Amino acid sequence: MTYTLILLRHGQSAWNKSNQFTGWVDVPLTEQGIEEAKHGGDLMKEKNVLPDVVFTSLLRRSISTAFYALDHADRLWIPVKRSWRLNERHYGALQGKNKSEIRQEYGDKQFMIWRRSYATPPPEIAVDDEFSQSNDPRYAGEPVPRTEALANVVTRVEPYFENEIKPELKAGKTVLIAAHGNSLRAIVKMLDGLSDEEIAKVNIPTAMPLVYKLDENFKPIVPRGEYLDPEAAAAGAAAVANQGK
Numbered sequence: 220m221t222y223t224l225i226l227l228r229h230g231q232s233a234w235n236k237s238n239q240f241t242g243w244v245d246v247p248l249t250e251q252g253i254e255e256a257k258h259g260g261d262l263m264k265e266k267n268v269l270p271d272v273v274f275t276s277l278l279r280r281s282i283s284t285a286f287y288a289l290d291h292a293d294r295l296w297i298p299v300k301r302s303w304r305l306n307e308r309h310y311g312a313l314q315g316k317n318k319s320e321i322r323q324e325y326g327d328k329q330f331m332i333w334r335r336s337y338a339t340p341p342p343e344i345a346v347d348d349e350f351s352q353s354n355d356p357r358y359a360g361e362p363v364p365r366t367e368a369l370a371n372v373v374t375r376v377e378p379y380f381e382n383e384i385k386p387e388l389k390a391g392k393t394v395l396i397a398a399h400g401n402s403l404r405a406i407v408k409m410l411d412g413l414s415d416e417e418i419a420k421v422n423i424p425t426a427m428p429l430v431y432k433l434d435e436n437f438k439p440i441v442p443r444g445e446y447l448d449p450e451a452a453a454a455g456a457a458a459v460a461n462q463g464k
Protein backbone atom coordinates (compact mmCIF):
# COMPACT_ATOMS: atom_id res chain seq x y z
CA MET A 220 0.00 0.00 0.00
CA THR A 221 1.31 3.44 -0.96
CA TYR A 222 -0.08 6.60 0.56
CA THR A 223 -0.10 10.02 -1.15
CA LEU A 224 0.38 13.23 0.78
CA ILE A 225 0.60 16.70 -0.80
CA LEU A 226 2.18 19.55 1.14
CA LEU A 227 1.35 23.08 -0.02
CA ARG A 228 2.70 26.23 1.56
CA HIS A 229 0.41 29.26 1.17
CA GLY A 230 1.04 31.70 -1.68
CA GLN A 231 2.82 35.00 -1.11
CA SER A 232 1.26 36.86 1.83
CA ALA A 233 1.17 40.61 2.46
CA TRP A 234 3.95 40.23 5.01
CA ASN A 235 6.05 37.93 2.82
CA LYS A 236 5.95 40.82 0.38
CA SER A 237 6.81 43.48 2.95
CA ASN A 238 9.46 41.18 4.50
CA GLN A 239 7.96 41.05 8.01
CA PHE A 240 8.07 38.15 10.49
CA THR A 241 4.52 36.80 10.44
CA GLY A 242 3.94 33.74 12.64
CA TRP A 243 0.37 33.67 13.96
CA VAL A 244 -0.58 37.13 12.61
CA ASP A 245 -3.47 36.56 10.21
CA VAL A 246 -2.37 38.46 7.10
CA PRO A 247 -4.02 37.94 3.68
CA LEU A 248 -2.53 36.70 0.42
CA THR A 249 -1.32 39.29 -2.09
CA GLU A 250 -2.60 39.28 -5.68
CA GLN A 251 0.58 37.43 -6.58
CA GLY A 252 -0.09 34.93 -3.77
CA ILE A 253 -3.57 34.25 -5.15
CA GLU A 254 -2.11 33.62 -8.62
CA GLU A 255 0.51 31.30 -7.11
CA ALA A 256 -2.20 29.32 -5.31
CA LYS A 257 -4.23 28.98 -8.53
CA HIS A 258 -1.10 27.80 -10.34
CA GLY A 259 -0.51 25.20 -7.60
CA GLY A 260 -4.01 23.89 -8.28
CA ASP A 261 -3.37 23.86 -12.03
CA LEU A 262 -0.26 21.75 -11.44
CA MET A 263 -2.21 19.24 -9.33
CA LYS A 264 -4.80 18.94 -12.07
CA GLU A 265 -2.25 18.72 -14.87
CA LYS A 266 -0.22 16.01 -13.08
CA ASN A 267 -3.38 14.27 -11.91
CA VAL A 268 -2.47 14.42 -8.22
CA LEU A 269 -5.89 15.18 -6.84
CA PRO A 270 -6.67 15.48 -3.12
CA ASP A 271 -9.66 13.74 -1.51
CA VAL A 272 -9.47 15.69 1.74
CA VAL A 273 -7.77 18.94 2.76
CA PHE A 274 -6.30 20.11 6.06
CA THR A 275 -5.58 23.79 6.75
CA SER A 276 -4.43 25.92 9.66
CA LEU A 277 -6.73 28.57 11.17
CA LEU A 278 -4.94 31.35 9.28
CA ARG A 279 -6.51 32.93 6.19
CA ARG A 280 -3.39 32.64 4.02
CA SER A 281 -3.56 28.83 4.29
CA ILE A 282 -7.36 28.72 4.02
CA SER A 283 -7.39 31.00 0.95
CA THR A 284 -4.55 29.09 -0.69
CA ALA A 285 -6.47 25.83 -0.28
CA PHE A 286 -9.55 27.54 -1.74
CA TYR A 287 -7.86 28.88 -4.88
CA ALA A 288 -5.75 25.76 -5.45
CA LEU A 289 -8.69 23.40 -5.05
CA ASP A 290 -10.88 25.59 -7.26
CA HIS A 291 -8.31 25.29 -10.03
CA ALA A 292 -7.88 21.56 -9.44
CA ASP A 293 -11.67 21.21 -9.65
CA ARG A 294 -11.70 19.79 -6.10
CA LEU A 295 -13.41 22.58 -4.18
CA TRP A 296 -16.01 20.05 -3.01
CA ILE A 297 -13.72 17.83 -0.88
CA PRO A 298 -14.04 17.70 2.94
CA VAL A 299 -11.95 20.19 4.90
CA LYS A 300 -10.51 20.05 8.40
CA ARG A 301 -8.80 22.95 10.12
CA SER A 302 -6.60 23.15 13.18
CA TRP A 303 -4.42 25.66 15.00
CA ARG A 304 -1.91 22.82 15.22
CA LEU A 305 -1.04 23.46 11.56
CA ASN A 306 -0.52 27.21 12.16
CA GLU A 307 2.79 28.85 11.34
CA ARG A 308 5.42 28.79 14.06
CA HIS A 309 4.63 31.57 16.53
CA TYR A 310 7.39 34.12 16.01
CA GLY A 311 7.14 35.67 19.49
CA ALA A 312 8.27 39.28 19.86
CA LEU A 313 9.54 39.26 16.26
CA GLN A 314 5.98 39.15 14.86
CA GLY A 315 5.44 42.31 12.79
CA LYS A 316 9.14 43.21 12.69
CA ASN A 317 11.00 43.72 9.41
CA LYS A 318 13.43 40.85 8.71
CA SER A 319 16.20 43.03 7.22
CA GLU A 320 16.04 45.46 10.14
CA ILE A 321 16.25 42.63 12.70
CA ARG A 322 19.20 41.13 10.85
CA GLN A 323 20.99 44.48 10.81
CA GLU A 324 20.24 45.18 14.46
CA TYR A 325 21.16 41.75 15.89
CA GLY A 326 23.60 40.39 13.25
CA ASP A 327 23.53 37.38 10.93
CA LYS A 328 24.18 34.76 13.57
CA GLN A 329 21.37 35.72 15.94
CA PHE A 330 19.03 36.31 12.98
CA MET A 331 19.63 32.78 11.70
CA ILE A 332 19.29 31.28 15.18
CA TRP A 333 15.85 32.87 15.48
CA ARG A 334 14.84 31.88 11.95
CA ARG A 335 16.21 28.38 11.62
CA SER A 336 17.64 26.93 14.85
CA TYR A 337 15.63 23.92 15.95
CA ALA A 338 15.27 24.60 19.65
CA THR A 339 15.91 28.31 20.35
CA PRO A 340 12.71 30.40 20.23
CA PRO A 341 12.66 34.19 19.73
CA PRO A 342 11.83 36.27 22.85
CA GLU A 343 8.19 36.02 24.03
CA ILE A 344 5.63 38.50 22.77
CA ALA A 345 3.82 40.64 25.38
CA VAL A 346 0.21 39.55 25.93
CA ASP A 347 -1.01 43.09 25.14
CA ASP A 348 1.20 43.51 22.04
CA GLU A 349 -0.82 44.48 18.93
CA PHE A 350 0.49 41.29 17.26
CA SER A 351 -0.25 38.91 20.16
CA GLN A 352 -2.97 36.24 19.72
CA SER A 353 -3.61 35.80 23.45
CA ASN A 354 -7.19 37.11 23.20
CA ASP A 355 -8.08 35.85 19.75
CA PRO A 356 -11.45 34.02 19.99
CA ARG A 357 -10.46 31.39 17.43
CA TYR A 358 -8.08 29.90 20.00
CA ALA A 359 -10.49 30.00 22.95
CA GLY A 360 -9.80 27.05 25.24
CA GLU A 361 -6.48 26.26 23.53
CA PRO A 362 -2.99 27.11 24.77
CA VAL A 363 -1.87 30.19 22.81
CA PRO A 364 1.92 30.34 22.61
CA ARG A 365 3.85 33.55 23.18
CA THR A 366 6.75 32.23 21.11
CA GLU A 367 7.80 28.94 19.54
CA ALA A 368 10.90 27.20 18.24
CA LEU A 369 10.51 24.62 15.47
CA ALA A 370 10.78 21.94 18.17
CA ASN A 371 7.54 23.25 19.74
CA VAL A 372 5.84 23.06 16.35
CA VAL A 373 6.89 19.41 15.97
CA THR A 374 5.41 18.72 19.42
CA ARG A 375 2.03 20.20 18.49
CA VAL A 376 1.89 18.87 14.90
CA GLU A 377 2.94 15.29 15.66
CA PRO A 378 -0.20 14.17 17.56
CA TYR A 379 -2.42 15.87 14.98
CA PHE A 380 -0.64 14.05 12.18
CA GLU A 381 -0.95 10.74 14.04
CA ASN A 382 -4.59 11.08 15.07
CA GLU A 383 -6.22 13.09 12.27
CA ILE A 384 -4.10 12.91 9.14
CA LYS A 385 -2.77 9.34 9.21
CA PRO A 386 -6.25 7.78 9.43
CA GLU A 387 -7.24 9.56 6.19
CA LEU A 388 -4.09 8.28 4.47
CA LYS A 389 -4.73 4.78 5.82
CA ALA A 390 -8.23 4.95 4.35
CA GLY A 391 -6.56 5.36 0.95
CA LYS A 392 -7.27 9.06 0.55
CA THR A 393 -4.92 11.52 -1.10
CA VAL A 394 -4.40 14.17 1.56
CA LEU A 395 -3.58 17.84 0.96
CA ILE A 396 -2.10 19.87 3.81
CA ALA A 397 -2.24 23.60 3.02
CA ALA A 398 -0.14 25.24 5.68
CA HIS A 399 3.00 27.29 6.34
CA GLY A 400 6.75 27.35 5.82
CA ASN A 401 7.59 26.21 9.32
CA SER A 402 4.64 23.94 10.12
CA LEU A 403 5.44 22.11 6.86
CA ARG A 404 9.13 21.99 7.81
CA ALA A 405 8.02 20.25 11.02
CA ILE A 406 6.17 17.64 8.93
CA VAL A 407 9.14 17.20 6.55
CA LYS A 408 11.43 16.67 9.57
CA MET A 409 9.08 14.01 10.97
CA LEU A 410 8.53 12.18 7.66
CA ASP A 411 12.16 12.18 6.52
CA GLY A 412 13.67 11.72 9.97
CA LEU A 413 15.93 14.74 9.42
CA SER A 414 18.35 15.84 12.13
CA ASP A 415 18.04 19.26 13.80
CA GLU A 416 20.93 20.46 11.62
CA GLU A 417 19.50 19.05 8.39
CA ILE A 418 16.10 20.68 8.81
CA ALA A 419 17.78 24.08 9.35
CA LYS A 420 18.75 24.02 5.66
CA VAL A 421 15.28 23.16 4.35
CA ASN A 422 13.16 26.01 2.97
CA ILE A 423 9.69 25.56 1.53
CA PRO A 424 8.70 27.73 -1.47
CA THR A 425 5.26 29.34 -1.65
CA ALA A 426 2.39 27.45 -3.31
CA MET A 427 4.46 24.67 -4.91
CA PRO A 428 2.80 21.27 -4.40
CA LEU A 429 5.26 18.84 -2.78
CA VAL A 430 4.13 15.24 -3.17
CA TYR A 431 5.16 12.50 -0.77
CA LYS A 432 4.50 8.89 -1.65
CA LEU A 433 4.71 6.99 1.64
CA ASP A 434 5.18 3.26 2.22
CA GLU A 435 3.09 1.21 4.66
CA ASN A 436 5.27 2.48 7.54
CA PHE A 437 4.74 6.11 6.42
CA LYS A 438 8.34 6.35 5.23
CA PRO A 439 8.90 8.47 2.09
CA ILE A 440 9.55 6.31 -0.98
CA VAL A 441 11.49 9.25 -2.46
CA PRO A 442 13.32 11.04 0.37
CA ARG A 443 12.20 14.71 0.72
CA GLY A 444 9.29 14.09 -1.65
CA GLU A 445 8.87 15.43 -5.18
CA TYR A 446 7.79 18.91 -6.23
CA LEU A 447 5.38 18.94 -9.16
CA ASP A 448 7.53 21.71 -10.68
CA PRO A 449 11.05 21.01 -9.32
CA GLU A 450 12.82 23.89 -11.08
CA ALA A 451 10.41 26.57 -9.92
CA ALA A 452 10.44 25.02 -6.42
CA ALA A 453 14.24 25.21 -6.19
CA ALA A 454 14.19 28.88 -7.20
CA GLY A 455 11.39 29.59 -4.69
CA ALA A 456 13.22 27.81 -1.85
CA ALA A 457 16.40 29.81 -2.56
CA ALA A 458 14.38 33.04 -2.36
CA VAL A 459 13.02 32.03 1.07
CA ALA A 460 16.53 31.16 2.29
CA ASN A 461 17.75 34.63 1.25
CA GLN A 462 15.03 36.61 3.00
CA GLY A 463 16.43 39.45 5.10
CA LYS A 464 19.69 39.58 3.14
Ligand SMILES: O=C(O)[C@@H](CO)OP(=O)(O)O
Nearest residue numbers: 239240241242307334400
Ligand atom coordinates in the same frame (compact mmCIF):
# COMPACT_ATOMS: atom_id res chain seq x y z
O1 LIG B 1 7.57 35.06 8.96
C1 LIG B 1 7.20 33.87 9.07
O2 LIG B 1 6.24 33.52 9.78
C2 LIG B 1 7.96 32.79 8.33
C3 LIG B 1 7.27 32.36 7.07
O3 LIG B 1 6.97 33.44 6.22
O4 LIG B 1 9.22 33.30 8.02
P1 LIG B 1 10.61 32.50 8.01
O5 LIG B 1 10.75 31.86 6.66
O6 LIG B 1 11.61 33.61 8.22
O7 LIG B 1 10.60 31.52 9.14
